[in-house]
Amino acid sequence: MAELGNAGWMAGQTRAQFAAIAWLRWRIMMNSYRRKGGAGEMVGMLLLSVLFLGMVLGFVVGAGFAAYFFALKGHLPWIAGLLWGIFLLCQLLNIQLGQPTTTFDPTQLIRFPLGVDTYVGIRLFFGLLTPANVAGTLTSLAVAVGIGLAAPGLWVYALVAMAVFAATNVLFSRMIFAWVDRWLSTRRAREVFTAIIFAASLGIQWANFTFNPAYNHNHKTHAYAVSQQKFGVVGQLIVKVEPWLRPLPPELASASLVQAKVGAVAGFAGYTTAAALWGGLFLLVFALRMRTEFRGENLSDAASAVAQKKVAVKVARVTSGAAVTPIRTVATGASEFAVAGRARVWGVVEAVLGKEILYVRRNTGILYGLVMPIFLVLIFASKFATRSSAGSVWVFPAAVAYTLLAICPLSYNSLGMETTGAQLYFMAPVRMRDILLAKNLLGSLMAVVEILLIFAIICYVAGVPSLQTALAAVLWAVGTLAVNMIFGNQRSIASPKKMDLQKMMRRQASQVSALISLGVMMVSSGLAAGIFFLCFWLHAMWALVPIFAVFAAVGVGFYLRSLKTIDRFALDHREELLLELCKA
């Protein structure tokens, strides 16, 4: 053999490995946009990135202004609260948007001649540019800018302190999610974790609406006073907990700035170093996790399934001493195809509906998305109930619209979770029309259940809404759902996106489909709101029901018509559909 082993591994070769992996990620990303529909995906991704940046800009500017204000007024210790907010924002964003999954399994790199330090470096480096990390770093920089503008003498100190804080933030996220990946390697753990995140999310929403005075400004001073009282309780809690938080990075960064303000450079250096040590600790823990991964730890469900099966087989051998039970035969005197015609169609619809219900039950992400609107309606409705009666007219329609916002997108990638199972729909003697009808039926059932629950909640909390408004809102929902399903069915076939059952993220749909779904909802809601307002001002609320009845009838009519051509559409697109869903 020629070159291998003749010379030692050189630093240049390690740099070349980094470069090769960076190139690999770039090529995978670019090649993914070369597939059919890739251009649309890129446009959708860019648009959504712009939207996200817009949102982040709000946080960044807000944080900068807050830091400027605190520094100007001599309240530098308050910066700690701001930094805690940045820290929590980063973690929430990481959870909501998910860590960036590499487009390839990084453990595939283990077979190459990489040192463990190189592997740790690669895993650390190629996970830095997440939306959460970008948001957190930009916000930290904005804080530094705000402080620097208010107190120019603190420019350098603020930059250094915030750079260390941002790095610590990023390293904390990388550490946590590296270990979370380990803990969530089994499906059961993922389900439990999703439920915890869901409960925490709802808790935050509840706390926001309960303690935030902005949601309690109303004519009833008692309610405002109660809100202030609750806020006061929380404030006392924070005071009690604060001493325990002092050794943590946000408090250390804030304390370092206070030291810098009074000219205590040594103090500044001490606190900043302490914050940096936290970063070092997070990096160390991250590296420990990566080292275990580097050694070839197998964390898959299949691996644990195999281990469990070995035990089961062993137990069976020990306990069973009987002879093999002869396989009983089944009499097949009757026709195998027991039903025909419409009953056959219903059989298919029933079978697919049953399967879809099982899938929804076993996907905590979808369940979370369905429960969330109901919970938020519960919170919202109780707030709007104390406002003027004019406002409460819109509560039910708004709640219905919010519910559809959660349900409608599901129809835009209805085949995504089937993965290779989608092939069955083209192999079996069934029509795609019946398959999609069943899926749409489930979506409609979910909408019915949600709307009924919302109606019950609003009746309990805010009083029974007017029959006209309620009926109009329901008819609008029928029409909007139908329109969404027309587009959704087409997008599900023409632009499916394979959904990874192991990912916690709920939304794994095409970017373009997400935009279309949002667009349809916005147009429909906008038109409906306009009609509502018009009827309200013209004192012609009686017209709502007939108008939306026509809308519902037209929507359903077009939907049924669209089903007639969906078989042909599916056959024309089956190649790319199966290519996407069956890819490795």
Add this chain to the structure above:
Amino acid sequence: MIGGGGLIDFAIMAPAIAAHALTRSFDGFTAVDHIDLAVEPGQFFGFLGPNGAGKSTTIKMLTGLLAPTSGSIQILGQDLFYNPVEVKRLIGVVPEGMALFGKLTAREYLLFVGRMYGLDKATAEARSTELLEFMGLADQGKKLIADYSHGMGKKLALAAAVIHGPKVLFLDEPFEGVDAIAAGTLKAMLQGMIARGATIFLTSHVLEIVERLCSHIAIINRGHIVANGSLDELRAGVQARLTPGAEGEAQGRLTLEQIFLNVVGGEAGEAHPEQELTWLRS
């Protein structure tokens, strides 16, 4: 055959699978080029070819997963393009991706497939139970298919393909990733089906298994059928082309691997010197 009294009886059986001038092109590249296939009822038909030859493309067209660019396909006398639903009632398929639903248990999946093929609930349940026992999957209980090993998935996919009692079975690489014990179970089941009059169309890279199971074989290479016939016919054909060995002795009974390599090019075990990689020469 001519009977007494001047009556003429003809027993004409349509092929189980008939493809005529079947072609499939992808962006200017022709993966399958005007192939003709005829598989008689009751045959265990092996469809072989090197990687990228067009095997999977052909089987996808025969099972309705891919539209041909041109040509026709008939299954048991029914045209696949004009009567797809009727054809699909008659066939069972284990495709390349196995067509499983990860979020279902094995029983739920079989019940679902049974219903999709038009079985009533009771029949689907009874057959699911029997199939799970037969395949050794009855003890998996609530485990989701997503947690199955590859071999378990293959067995389940085969169970799903036969639940409705198809007359023609298409199997794309059924033994890939399957251990010897499981392969034995599958082979026994397939041979039982043949004995009861079913037709099986199989692609596989495991030539030893194909040789043992299949009565007829077609070999595709670069989109063209380069050999088609019974194993004995192919053997005789290749035998006739071979010259006696260097020692002057006649070749022994050729294995399917030798037939395959002879037909698609290159002899087993011999690498041309010029094909060695330069940096691997010691």
